[in-house]
Amino acid sequence: MTLDATLHTGMAEIPAPEWDGLACHESGRPHDPFTTHRFLSALDRSRSTGKGTGWQTRPLVLRDQGRLVAAMPLYVKSHSQGEYIFDHGWAEALERAGGSYYPKLQSAVPFTPATGRRFLGAPDYRTALMETAIDLTRGNGLSSLHVTFCTKEEALALTGLDGTLRRITQQYHWENPGYTSFDAFLAELSSRKRKMIRKERETARSHGLTIHALTGDDITPDHWAAMWAFYQDTGSRKWGRPYLTREFFDELHTTMRDDVLLVLAYDGTKPVAGALNFIGRQTLYGRYWGSVAEYPCLHFELCYYQAMDYAIAHGLRVEAGAQGEHKLARGYLPAEIHSLHWIENPSFRAAVARYLTEERRAVGEEIEVLTSYGPFRKVTTDD
Template sequence: MNYRTHIVSSLSEVGQPAWDGLAAAQDRTNPFLSFAFLHALHESGSASAETGWQPQYITLWDGDALAAALPLYVKGHSYGEYVFDWAWADAYQRHGLDYYPKLLSAIPFTPVSGPRLLARDAQARAALIEVLCATQQAAEVSSTHILFPPDQEARQLSEAGFMLRSGVQFHWLNEGYESFEEFLSTLEQKKRKNIRAERRKVAQAGVTLTRVRGRDASDTQWRFFNRCYRHTYAAHHSTPYLNLDFWLRIGATMPDNILLVLAERDGKPVAASLVIHDEDTLFGRYWGEIEHVPCLHFEAAYYQPLEFCIERGIKVFEGGAQGEHKMARGFLPTRTWSAHWLAHPAFADAIEHFLEREAGGIDSYIDELNDRNPFRTRD
């Protein structure tokens, strides 16, 4: 079938019905692939040409119907990606070559796995991969990077000539728990004791926590969350990626996917966390505080969302990037993927050998983590 290819710099050129219809045709609806989330990133200026994230989405059309699409950006840096290639960029620079611009398919600032090759069927997906390969060959870029694709897409990209790189995240699995205490009962005694002690410290500090659904969050609460978010970045001498306009946009356009956890002490708000979820999966995203309370981070960003998962029967809590400390709270190592193509033959060969060595280290690391499983041995 002959598809019409169109490169779009704004999802307005596609339209919400067509985009969300294609996204819904994948294995499961991912809130980060929704028109509301991506459009908010672009329209708020958080992910834009000015911030080094120039949208250049590949879309394939069958007449007036959207048959396939790939979220794609021209990147002028490697910030906000969570699959680190700074050493690659440095090697290019040391050899007098430009690593930027590069092409990147990812959800900006969002290290969660999900479909990247959006397609209504296998034929359209194969055509989309062909267009991607032709695009990267024709463009004046050093490389193309597809971050956090699911297993099947990673295999398809490998078959198309991409090099695969594996990583590790930590996910919590809901085994049908009726309560948080039932979940705790499955952990080793020391882990149970530590979690109870952490929660007790927060309560003894006079902190109360409230879970607020996105549809019920007020403008004041969103502004406070933004204040916490920015304060945490400042404390780490960094610049926040997202702005208040973005938070207000997703609060208005995807409220059923959002949960805010707000912490107060002596009647004043002191911290907040935000998670995004669908019916099956909850994604830990952002945390911030304006007043430090020991263990409050664990309560607001882990234990409150875990209770929410148990209450609603949500099956998986993806804890976000990195963090072995999550294992002590019931999260288990999970392999993630990224796919990479480099135009320079010598660098492609060198990075392929590096990835082979790195893959062995990742395998050993996952084995080591599994040996430290936090759950008690059942008789």
């Protein structure tokens, strides 16, 4: 198999039909909205990625006799912000030892802690993509290659390739076995947790706000202006400055309205809080939330319970983003998250490998313990 590899300098250099033929080849709604050409291009066009952001867009493609057969979203990183698989400690350790951790190469969807395919195309091309990315890392004097939020299948298939390491971390996901209503979900919980959730929803309703769940052409530019204000406030408090630009929200309106669920709370005619979700084929992905004032329990209502209502109505599961043990009591259980890491320095790679062995064990134990503390009723059987 003779393949030609090209490292592009932006998504605009790759025709959208060619890229999406690999990223979302299924008919209808894509499985993963984040690896579509329209999402990654929106980041570039809005200058959320690119010069001055620490995310230099360098998508990698493989062609067979001119035909695009495989691709990989790829970025040169000058920091570790906006990744959600945290390696700041690795950077500090290498730099203390006299090395340079940055720049590094990252296969990821910027600012998006959602599991999805990173090796686009038939599985037969995964090894070629990974070997090419490793060669690029080695040949350009980069410290390391990181493939974050890849699928478990991808992680297992490529672990060990040229010393590639596998990492397991965890998030909280809400699984939907086919609930017919929110009450059907509540019926699966312990009495105490069921009462807590009902009380939270009552508290959220007690503020006298009206809630609208919008998607597609029901979303207007005014809605995006409100959501930008909410996002900007939350981003400033959490990260110091928001990762996304105002123009990114305009791009979403132009190209991705059908991929978005926007949940807004109104005080009369004024939007006062909102949550932004993306819709996949099987999963609703919660991404951003914000509010102009403090409304007890409104965060739970907009981000979790409204998402679950929509997911139940459309047969979806929910991934509610990174971190947050408070999600556990609301039915979001811990789930493994997978990533791959290749490190140039052999001694440092060996040290990270030892760390990851212990981390995987600890994460496995933590998931087991946290799951046992979940809100669902314990099933007992009589002997």
